[in-house]
Amino acid sequence: MSTEDIILEKIIETSNNNITITDGKGVILYTNINHWSVYEHKPKPIIGKSIYELQEQGILSPSITAIVLKEKSPIQIMQNTKTGKIIMSTAYPIFNDNGEIIRVISYAFDQTEIRTLQDQYEKLERKVKGYQTEVEELREKEGALYRSKEMQQISKTILRLANTDATVLLLGESGVGKSMFARKLHTQSNRRKEPFIEVNCSTIPLNLFESEMFGYESGSFTGAQKNGKQGLIEQAHNGTLFLDEIGELPLSIQAKLLKVLQEKKFIRIGGNKEQRVDFRLVTATNKDLEEMVQKGEFRLDLYYRLNVIPLSIPPLRDRKEDISLLINHFMKLINRKYKTTKKLHPSTYEILLIYKWPGNVRELENLVERLILTTEETIILPNSLPANIIGQAKTNRDDISLIEQFIFREDHNLKSVMELVEKWMIIKAQKQCKSTYEMAKYLGISQPSVIRKLKKYKNTAEAEENN
Template identity: 75%
Template sequence: MSIEEMILHKIIETSNNNITITDGNGIILYTNNTHWAVYEGETQSYIGKSIYDLEELGILSPSITALVLKEKQPAQIMQNTKTGKIIMSTAFPIFDEKGEIIRVISYAIDQTEIRLLQEQYEQLEERVKGYQKQVEELKEKEDLFYRSKEMQQISKTIKRVANTDATVLFLGESGVGKSMFARKLHTLSHRDKGPFIEVNCSTIPPSLFESEIFGYEAGAFTGAQKSGKQGLIEQAHNGTLFLDEIGELPLSMQAKLLKVLQEKKLMRIGSSKEQQLDFRLITATNKNLEEMVQSGDFRLDLYYRLNVIPLLIPPLRVRKEDISFLLNHFSRKINRKYKTSKKLHQATFEILLSYKWPGNVRELENLIERLILTTEDSMIRPSSLPSYMIGQASFDHENTSILDQFLLESSDLKALLERVEKWMMLKASKQCKSTYEMARYLGISQPSVIRKLKKYKEDSINI
């Protein structure tokens, strides 16, 4: 053995890498014995053996050297061993002057642990995604968008009665969020895995009401589907039936609905067989049902059946704290939806706070979406608002004149900013009940509010 061969042998023997060198026929010339431990689980000497024989025995599956000899170019493959390991093999050919392969050098790296870690990481990633989804679902269950005491009380009542089957009647103007609260009640209940069937009683023509609500058998009437049709009440079985605008329910249907509610049994049109049903009833209306009872437009017995837990949702105009919160909430939500980052200018915010919101939460959400989609600037200024909204907003003219006076009295920017800041702190302290509300109102942190209050304490700002 020449000195060069001795040096090469020692390099391969002592290398941390798994190295094998074959001749042009695939006969192993040099290798470190530890190399083969990854294939057979024990150290053996394979010098002088053919890689084709080892491949046939399943020790190399497949052989990277055989692939290089066949294709006459470098290659990289993943091998599976008898011991269950995963090996990444890379091999390079060496050519003589005639272009014939005289040697193939291959390297084997055990990837088993790396693959295992990768699989564990992917599994962990899936679990994290699952946890995130659960957190979002829990958050969705808990989030009701309010700040006012009235809405907090409604939320507490909803949580208390959610896991009962008591009938809940939501009262309030159009757009206050009765449907949202009904869905939230269903989500918090033990029926949350069952269907939530929402029926708007004002949108179904009286002539079709009975067939839509109670369903019908095949051939029950002219024009009926051949297979019959399941009614909306049936669809709510094991879930929740939400009858919105219950005040629009035809008087002729009220007696039949009352019977279903009392007995939890239903008979389709054209059928002689009753079905036993299990559902929770939630209703909502913007009408005064008591007055409708007095006028004979609503059955007294049905009213008593529905009026088990009445919840009156106040209009948005009487709960200013919620207006501020909802403006910020829907701005964030719609910006996320359309991948934008538009903000309400403070003057715009003030106008929206003063606006009466006859359409309540529905009007507010629709307006914010419209402003974010149609305003070109990243800052939404009062000029983007509908003219009727600016006209109806109740401005504080005294404060406006104070701002004008500030501008007339001083051209010193630092002094002017300090006066405006002091004025805003005073205004916030009058409108808000705590430093946390002031922070939300002013768009700054609560510690900043406390620092500024201390700064202007001598100027009669009191909380």
């Protein structure tokens, strides 16, 4: 052995880094054996061994030298060892004058502690997000956001389901409050201290969907983060994964999601290690998934997995009892947010009560914020409302105006006015309801009373016709 070889061997042996040098065929020439403890519990002498042999034994997983010999260029990868450590390896080829690789120098750095700290930080960050969600939920509870019987029943069902892991599918138009109920499922469950990960499937670009959902290892593709990235499914571990707009989920991802739901494990992009995951799945959509299944746009097997407990949330126009409550809630909330004291004029309030709200709760909240921010006066008058709301309100009030003109005549006393109002209410209920039972509920009286009043006003109408 030459003096230069002895010096080189001593430098490598005493180095604080794991340095290994192989020849052009992958046979180890020099290495600092002590640092191989990161690869094996009891490192054995490896001088003269082939890196391909070590790779087959699972000691190098994978061998960076083997990759360099194949690619003929510098490489950096993350390795998983038998001892459970995570190693960042970098290797460089050395060429002779003929362009042949004669040596490969590799360096290995133990990243286990750094990765552990990173994972702990990410876990802590997810918990903080979970606590923030819980705080938001508690703030919402300062006042109930619904009083209608339909919403109260849904709320009771949510509470019954909270401490189970049953998959819930929330159905309803956009803006009805599906996200609110998904959060309620989480904050009332035994997973409340773990993360609540909300994913809007309609906002993630198709080419990024897989990497966002399942994560990736370092170097998996151009532009990937150096240390890899946790996917949204991994972030939801032990918590709740809420997939909003599930109808927008690409078919290719539907198959992968189904596999995760069945096996409770997944593999990051660019990785080869299966990771177990445990989460509660809640989904929501405003689409008809059954129709999508028939058109081949949604997997039937996934649909059955999701449709375990479907809950339909009615639109705001069908639960008018909640409108006034929501108006007051958002006025208070947004005034507090912007440190203002705006109020609605009674006529403005009345218009908002009879508006149909096609955008549901979200539209109502956005409108209240818009009115508070754009109206200069403290009292918000009807002329501050959008033209479409005023127009719809005018149409809805036409029948009321005719009734008012008919009722408030000088020749009508209290008894006749009361009868006219009662008759008008009975006729209105008859138009809107399908049965006398529904009419009774609508009017707040008993079903026999409805039948008596229908008969009374029918007889009155017949008598007027005969006269």
